[in-house]
Amino acid sequence: METAFLKIVEENQGIIYKVCKMYRNTKEDQEDLFQEIVLQLWKAFPKFREESKISTWMYRIALNTAIAIFRKNKIEIEFKESIPKGTQQNQTVMSSENEERLFEAIRTLNKAERAIVALYLEDYQYKEIAEMTGITENYVGVKVSRIKEKLKNILK
């Protein structure tokens, strides 16, 4: 079981990485959340049923963990509505400038919107997003078009 689990997580670790970048501002917090998500996935793995996609299962747990786990004594950073290009040099050297700009833009959204946009960018159907988040399909559509508009404005 351990081998199968590690293989799945290794192959799909991009999901965890992206969720961490969306929900935490600093490298240190992202690292802590990454570890936390892997642990929660490991705990949930015995109950994983093969009928759902691996990525769906991983997203559900990763998003749930990112939202539910409380960060103690951390200052919540308020992001501006537009991101100055000049600040990008201070960001992590491992990520590209585009990637950093994208995640900074996503972090301006509220937590529910971040979950929805992640699933949308991953090419999930509105119906699947609705099932995973618990909101109606129609509202997923409304929400996605508003989020797209917001992101376009921030990233223009």
Add this chain to the structure above:
Amino acid sequence: MEIENIKYSWKNTGKGKRNQTELLKMTKIKNHPNIKRIRIKFIIEAVLITFFLAVYYTGFDGANKPLWANVFLIISAIGYVIARFVGWYVLQNPLKDGNLKKSLIRFQTKLKQVAFSIMLTAFLFGSAFISFFTSSIDFTREKYFLLAGMILTLLFLVYLSNRNWIKRIKAIKTTIKEFEDSNI
């Protein structure tokens, strides 16, 4: 940046940065500094309270105090440790079946129950502690003032211990609201 470019950036993010050995380490609680810290804090509290219960009877003349004060102190101390343990367990296991919104609603309900039980047991333990040490005192006016001061301090400490739970519950509540259709 157009939406297709956003999708392209998104899909090319975070591939294969950690190997299986690193991931394996992350499945062990001993390698999680945050969880380890919370667990150590809980263990220290539990050990201190157990130690107190083991020595209080001889060390603080339990035999000279009324039976109810002894019983109240022991039961409330045990209740305090159990409530903290349940709280720690709930925090480490936030996941439930179902969609995100449902899962958060269930987690919020659990947090409320835990916060209440921790606040109640902390208050009861504090009250039992004060009762035990004041149960065989002949009260004067000054001593009543002192007792009132101790009770106020106790209430303040209970409030402080519950503050973080309230913050946690508020944060979850905000996100649940964001998932409500009316906010979309």
